[in-house]
Amino acid sequence: MQRADQVIVLIGSSQESHTLSNPFTAGERIEMIRYALDEEGIEPSRYFLIPVPDIMMNSVWAYHVKTYVPSFDVVVARNPLVIRLFKEANVEVVEPPMFYREKYNSTVIRKMMINGEDWGKLVPKSVYNYIKSIKGDDRLREIVGTDKKR
Ligand SMILES: Nc1ncnc2c1ncn2[C@@H]1O[C@H](COP(=O)(O)OP(=O)(O)OP(=O)(O)O)[C@@H](O)[C@H]1O
Numbered sequence: 507m508q509r510a511d512q513v514i515v516l517i518g519s520s521q522e523s524h525t526l527s528n529p530f531t532a533g534e535r536i537e538m539i540r541y542a543l544d545e546e547g548i549e550p551s552r553y554f555l556i557p558v559p560d561i562m563m564n565s566v567w568a569y570h571v572k573t574y575v576p577s578f579d580v581v582v583a584r585n586p587l588v589i590r591l592f593k594e595a596n597v598e599v600v601e602p603p604m605f606y607r608e609k610y611n612s613t614v615i616r617k618m619m620i621n622g623e624d625w626g627k628l629v630p631k632s633v634y635n636y637i638k639s640i641k642g643d644d645r646l647r648e649i650v651g652t653d654k655k656r
């Protein structure tokens with residue numbers, strides 16, 4: 507956010523929810539990102555949060571994304587497939603450095619939720635409160651079949 511006046515955040519695989527890798531709906535993910543950016547004092551006028559469903563054809567995915575978002579100058583991404591597909595579509599791609607990756611890794615955080623470990627310090631406070639309020643960690647445990655209530 508320091509390098510651009512406005513940022514578009516893609517909510518990828520927006521059709522997915524209630525799965526191990528994407529437990530939350532696109533709407534719930536939007537709420538979480540909004541809470542996190544609010545907590546950092548970032549004005550909503552500076553960003554767009556846009557859900558984009560997956561498609562069966564990687565070769566045209568970058569063009570598919572373009573139909574969902576306002577015009578943009580550069581893509582910021584680390585996912586190798588995302589980088590390749592945008593470059594093939596002649597879009598400039600910037601690859602940001604890792605930010606404490608060993609600590610901030612959502613796959614690990616989801617595992618901690620499933621195992622009932624303390625993941626609260628790994629997400630913004632408001633996001634923790636939101637996930638708790640929708641019982642998101644219980645949902646994840648139920649999805650993988652380790653719900654203690656059953
Ligand atoms: N700490 C970080 N610093 C920089 N980039 C990150 C960091 N954590 C994630 N990313 C990038 O954000 C994207 C999503 O990573 P994330 O950890 O959320 O994946 P994930 O949800 O665990 O992946 P999957 O659902 O495929 O297991 C990836 O492209 C990754 O490279």
Ligand SMILES: NC(=O)c1ccc[n+]([C@@H]2O[C@H](COP(=O)(O)O)[C@@H](O)[C@H]2O)c1
Binds near residue numbers: 587591
């Ligand atoms: N064919 C497709 O629909 C296609 C191709 C490349 C990336 N994607 C999506 O882009 C997102 C990439 O996410 P990360 O950057 O968090 O790894 C995922 O949601 C992924 O499904 C979709």
